[in-house]
Amino acid sequence: MGERGRKHAMLEIKNLHASVEGREILRGVDLTVRAGEVHAIMGPNGSGKSTLAQVLGGHPAYTVAEGSVLFEGKDLLAMKPEDRAREGVFVAFQYPVAIRGITNAYFLRSAVNAIRKHRGEEELGPVEFMDRLEDKLRVIGWDSSYLSRPVNEGFSGGEKKRNEILQMAVLEPKLAILDETDSGLDIDALKTVAHTVDKLRRPDNATVLVTHYYRILTHIAPDFVHVLSDGRIVKSGGKDLALELEEKGYDWIREGAAVA
Amino acid sequence: MTPLGKAPDVSDVPDVINRYVADFRAFAANGAGGAPSWLKEIREGAIARFAQLGFPTTKQEAWRFTSVAPIAETRFVRAPGSEVPVSESQVAPLLLRGAAGPRAVFVDGRHAPALSSRVGLPQAVEAGSLAAALQAGGGSELARAHLARHATWRESPFAALNTAFLLDGAFVHIPAGIALEQPLELLFISTGQSLGPTVTHPRSLVVVDRGAEAAVIEHYVSLARGVYWTNAVAEVVVDDEARVEYYRVQGESRDAYHVATTHSRQGRDSYLGLHVVTLGAALARHDVHTVLDGTGAELILNGLYLLGGTQHADHHTLIEHARPHCASHEFFNGVLDERAHGVFTGRIIVRPGAQRTDSKQTNNNLLLSTEARADSQPQLEIYADDVKCTHGSTVGPLDQTALYYLRSRGLSAETAQSLLTYGFAAEILGRMRRAEVRERLDQVVRDRLESGAAARAA
Numbered sequence: 022m023g024e025r026g027r028k029h030a031m032l033e034i035k036n037l038h039a040s041v042e043g044r045e046i047l048r049g050v051d052l053t054v055r056a057g058e059v060h061a062i063m064g065p066n067g068s069g070k071s072t073l074a075q076v077l078g079g080h081p082a083y084t085v086a087e088g089s090v091l092f093e094g095k096d097l098l099a100m101k102p103e104d105r106a107r108e109g110v111f112v113a114f115q116y117p118v119a120i121r122g123i124t125n126a127y128f129l130r131s132a133v134n135a136i137r138k139h140r141g142e143e144e145l146g147p148v149e150f151m152d153r154l155e156d157k158l159r160v161i162g163w164d165s166s167y168l169s170r171p172v173n174e175g176f177s178g179g180e181k182k183r184n185e186i187l188q189m190a191v192l193e194p195k196l197a198i199l200d201e202t203d204s205g206l207d208i209d210a211l212k213t214v215a216h217t218v219d220k221l222r223r224p225d226n227a228t229v230l231v232t233h234y235y236r237i238l239t240h241i242a243p244d245f246v247h248v249l250s251d252g253r254i255v256k257s258g259g260k261d262l263a264l265e266l267e268e269k270g271y272d273w274i275r276e277g278a279a280v281a
Numbered sequence: 282m283t284p285l286g287k288a289p290d291v292s293d294v295p296d297v298i299n300r301y302v303a304d305f306r307a308f309a310a311n312g313a314g315g316a317p318s319w320l321k322e323i324r325e326g327a328i329a330r331f332a333q334l335g336f337p338t339t340k341q342e343a344w345r346f347t348s349v350a351p352i353a354e355t356r357f358v359r360a361p362g363s364e365v366p367v368s369e370s371q372v373a374p375l376l377l378r379g380a381a382g383p384r385a386v387f388v389d390g391r392h393a394p395a396l397s398s399r400v401g402l403p404q405a406v407e408a409g410s411l412a413a414a415l416q417a418g419g420g421s422e423l424a425r426a427h428l429a430r431h432a433t434w435r436e437s438p439f440a441a442l443n444t445a446f447l448l449d450g451a452f453v454h455i456p457a458g459i460a461l462e463q464p465l466e467l468l469f470i471s472t473g474q475s476l477g478p479t480v481t482h483p484r485s486l487v488v489v490d491r492g493a494e495a496a497v498i499e500h501y502v503s504l505a506r507g508v509y510w511t512n513a514v515a516e517v518v519v520d521d522e523a524r525v526e527y528y529r530v531q532g533e534s535r536d537a538y539h540v541a542t543t544h545s546r547q548g549r550d551s552y553l554g555l556h557v558v559t560l561g562a563a564l565a566r567h568d569v570h571t572v573l574d575g576t577g578a579e580l581i582l583n584g585l586y587l588l589g590g591t592q593h594a595d596h597h598t599l600i601e602h603a604r605p606h607c608a609s610h611e612f613f614n615g616v617l618d619e620r621a622h623g624v625f626t627g628r629i630i631v632r633p634g635a636q637r638t639d640s641k642q643t644n645n646n647l648l649l650s651t652e653a654r655a656d657s658q659p660q661l662e663i664y665a666d667d668v669k670c671t672h673g674s675t676v677g678p679l680d681q682t683a684l685y686y687l688r689s690r691g692l693s694a695e696t697a698q699s700l701l702t703y704g705f706a707a708e709i710l711g712r713m714r715r716a717e718v719r720e721r722l723d724q725v726v727r728d729r730l731e732s733g734a735a736a737r738a739a
């Protein structure tokens with residue numbers, strides 16, 4: 022952990038408890054993510070992975086009862102969702118939302134400009150923005166027809182996931198939390214998504230991949246793998262842990278956790 | 282069919298009705314001079330019908346959510362017509378497309394030739410005064426063949442009243458095979474400049490012959506605030522293989538009353554895009570009755586109502602599938618702010634034998650305030666077996682998850698809300714095929730939503 026110790030934490034979650042509709046889902050999560058790292062969070066259905074992602078994004082339906090989250094030393098939980106995004110946090114939704122009547126291009130430009138404004142940069146006009154967008158589109162293997170369609174409206178499951186990745190590519194976050202962006206993708210789409218995530222990796226940004234498949238981790242090697250079970254991280258390890266989970270399933274960890 | 286009769290004796294009917302019947306007598310005696318006898322007969326029949334029906338009450342199913350008591354209780358006088366001087370510079374900003382295109386302008390129900398323009402219209406196209414087309418002697422055979430033949434005025438007291446007081450309005454005829462390059466705007470201006478509340482009964486007859494193509498804008502505006510009542514009827518005839526984009530924009534004063542009926546009849550393999558945008562009036566009721574009367578006809582009935590304050594607007598639509606292999610797609614979206622109330626009724630009748638009907642209806646209502654209200658009722662009557670009919674309606678506030686989704690990409694809560702609201706309206710605008718009209722309406726909608734948001738923030 023020598024090198025790790027020297028870099029300060031980008032995201033520091035301590036003893037996070039969160040509930041939805043009065044039910045406690047997260048029951049004391051601890052997690053530290055440093056710049057340059059890729060973390061995978063795995064775990065069975067219903068273990069609280071999306072809850073964790075949405076709490077970090079600032080979803081108003083979730084309430085935090087206990088614990089703290091620092092992003093670059095700032096209190097993330099005290100920020101509005103839009104301020105988290107402007108500070109550089111990006112959550113790719115497991116179930117992206119369709120926005121009728123608003124084209125993808127308009128939405129993307131509005132988002133980019135909101136963030137640029139926050140950074141004190143000049144807003145981009147439609148033409149300038151399109152120029153910049155072209156590269157990103159090419160990376161995810163899309164033509165511009167997707168830009169003139171309403172956001173996620175009538176998109177297939179896979180197209181919605183690609184659209185999340187396009188947003189990430191355009192917004193260039195410091196911390197990207199991808200909630201099951203790999204599920205529902207065919208093998209080519211998965212490769213494209215993995216390739217895009219890999220391409221966007223920089224020493225000063227970090228990625229958290231929420232997944233319950235090993236598949237994507239063969240394309241993006243994680244530095245750390247964590248297992249979330251019943252609202253707690255019950256095991257952490259290197260990428261070998263993912264392989265072990267792939268072979269043995271989650272039951273052995275749950276049993277182990279119960280004993281511990 | 283009710284036989285055309287004489288108006289009843291004034292002593293049999295309530296006071297309100299008496300007033301209108303008495304006024305009709307005065308109108309028939311002088312103001313309506315020059316009309317051919319067939320028209321006089323129709324008017325007589327219509328006032329008789331109005332006297333029988335009277336003003337509707339909320340006890341009647343079709344008027345459950347809309348009380349017209351404020352109209353019945355107000356003593357309206359017929360607007361004096363083009364006596365009020367209106368200048369070209371006053372008109373230009375009121376035109377949806379500015380002063381660039383062809384237009385027929387009406388001031389308090391009367392055609393104003395000096396304010397109108399035939400720019401770019403082919404010689405054979407008629408676009409002017411209905412009164413002129415109805416002149417005894419020199420009138421139009423075509424007007425006679427169609428006028429009051431499509432509007433079901435026997436079933437509606439308001440359409441009956443309009444027909445009784447029928448004097449002027451728009452007469453548009455696009456002969457076979459002609460394609461209009463530019464949209465034709467019919468602008469109805471209420472001056473609202475009389476001492477008391479006035480009423481106008483503008484009538485429009487639009488006939489698009491076989492294979493012709495046109496975009497027509499029927500547009501209602503006011504010069505000043507003030508209580509007045511527009512009681513309009515339009516008949517739109519779309520012959521075989523004709524293609525029509527018809528925009529109906531109601532931007533009356535917020536103190537005004539607006540009651541209207543739009544009737545359309547479509548022939549074989551025709552297309553009609555009927556776009557309804559309702560922004561104005563204190564109380565508005567719009568009945569739309571479309572008949573798909575030729576095999577292979579296609580209708581898009583596409584409406585948007587944006588209401589605020591204490592505005593009330595009721596859209597009552599009826600799509601009649603009379604022939605097989607027709608398609609009708611109906612979409613109405615309502616944005617209701619403050620204490621506004623929107624009402625939508627979507628009736629679809631599939632007549633026996635109208636097989637292979639493809640009919641789809643949606644009505645979505647967005648409530649921007651807890652005091653806003655929307656009522657939505659679909660009514661499907663299907664008398665054929667091989668048909669595809671779907672309908673759905675929603676009423677509710679902005680989707681919280683969608684708001685969060687936008688905010689999670691960096692948009693402020695206010696921007697996210699206005700973007701979602703605009704998108705909701707833009708969905709309707711997106712179906713308008715004439716870009717030059719769509720873009721203008723897009724601006725109108727943006728301005729309206731912005732002023733609504735500003736009022737909310739204040």
Ligand SMILES: Nc1ncnc2c1ncn2[C@@H]1O[C@H](COP(=O)(O)OP(=O)(O)O)[C@@H](O)[C@H]1O
Pocket residue numbers: 041042046064065066067068069070071072073082
């Ligand atoms: N908005 C919500 N309302 C009610 N229950 C929820 C909501 N979101 C999540 N839950 C519940 O919380 C638990 C964890 O869900 P989630 O975080 O989606 O798990 P995962 O992503 O690991 O499959 C589940 O039991 C789920 O039913």
Ligand SMILES: [Mg+2]
Pocket residue numbers: 070071072115200201
């Ligand atoms: Mg999940």
